[in-house]
Amino acid sequence: MKKNIAIIMGGYSSEYEISLKSGQVVYDSLDASKYNAFKIHIFKEKWVYVDGANAEFPIDKNDFSVTINHAKITFDCVFNAIHGSPGEDGFMQAYFKLLNMPHTSCDMYQAALTFNKRDCLSVLKPYGIKTAESFYLNFGDAIDENAIIAKVGLPCFVKANKAGSSFGVTKVHKKEDLKNAISVAFKEDDEIIIESFLDGTEVSVGVFNYNGETKVLPITEIVSENDFFDYEAKYLGKSQEITPARITKEEETKVNAIAKKVYEVLKMTGFSRSEYIFKNGEPHLLEVNTVPGLTKASIFPQQAKAAGISLEALFGNAIETSLKNHTLNVSKRGKL
Structure with missing residues (x-):
């Protein structure tokens, strides 16, 4: 019997357009002989199932179900394709977790921790x-430019602490540009992180559980045409992504x-994609992404392809895992 899979996409952040593209790729790639796929748009103003004719049906948030033509549909698993919040x-x-419903991403603690760059780096x-x-x-803190530069040097990166796809990120070369970069970052988040510039090769590494084992995918080298790997470089073709x-x-x-x-x-x-820059031959961690981009231009699918894993197999494995x-967690709880 085919399983009903809810593919959630959209979200509340600046990354919603990328998420919609990722969700569509998942929808197009799932094995139709095994899964009934449903596109679920999650926005602040509405949670809806969107059918093939773009008709919208509201999601019942009490149990994450949808009613279509007087028939209630529930889901066996949720495929999470929402980048950002x-x-x-x-x-x-x-x-x-409250609904006891399986989903393809990591648990809530890991998601919250890795989404907060400052906390994640501190833990690791x-x-x-x-x-x-x-x-x-933090927003409202006094800004001491001299203290910042004394700690991280120039050039440096000013980043929104909880944002992805390089939204709210600026590379600062001069002291007089620092306050504007901080202002840009605060438009995305009320916490920011300012980091020293690491001059070296940047790589992206995908990791996930594949057939019961932790699998590291072929490494991607990032060569940006811009000053760094920003939004244009990631999504508008302004970079080379070389795998391996x-x-x-x-x-x-x-x-x-x-x-x-x-x-x-x-x-x-679930999926993980972490970014590193080599300095003196040693990889330095930049951040960890737990819902990496899944568009055809995204790094994680490129790495899976290099490993000989099709999108159908990649996404099917995520669901089955x-x-x-x-099932194992339910069984463990039953034995307690």
Whole structure:
């Protein structure tokens, strides 16, 4: 019997358009002989199922069901394709946990932690994970430019703490540009992180559970035509994404081991894509994404292809893994 799969997409952040594209790729790629796929748009003003004719049917938030032609439809699993809030910061994960409904992303704690760049890096540092030098600001804090530059140097990156797709990120070369960059970041979030510039090769590493084992995908090297890997570079073709990365075997071994360690230390499930820059031959972690882009231009699908994994197999594995984990968790609770 085919399973009903709700593909949630959209969201409340600046990343909603990318999320809609990711969700559509998932919808188009699922094996129709195994799954009935439903596109669910999640926005602040509405949660709706959107059918093939673009007709909208409201989601009953009490049990995450939808009624179509007087027939109530429930879902066996949720495929999470929401980048940013509320799909990548723990809110949807908490909601589905309350409903006891399986979903393809990580648990709520891991989502909330990794979405907060400052907290995530702080948790990982005791495990020997190298990171850039950083300075934190909250909205309303006094801005001491001299203290910031003394800590992180120039150039530096000013980032919104809880945002993705490089929204709210500015590379600052001069002291007089710092306040404007901080203002840009605060438009995305009320917390920001200012990091030292790491001059080296940037790579992206995908990790997920595949057939019961933690699998590290082929590494992608990022070569941006812009000053850094910004929104244009990520989504508008202003970069080269080279898979496999042009790094030494030693560098590959190091970053693979660290990416796997990060995934396992954080007790991750679902997809993970972490970004690193090599400095003096050592990978330095920039951030961890738990709902990576799944569009055809996105890195994670490119890496899966390089590993010989089709989108149909990639997404099907995510669903079957979440269903299996859910069954195991239910069984464990029953034995307590």
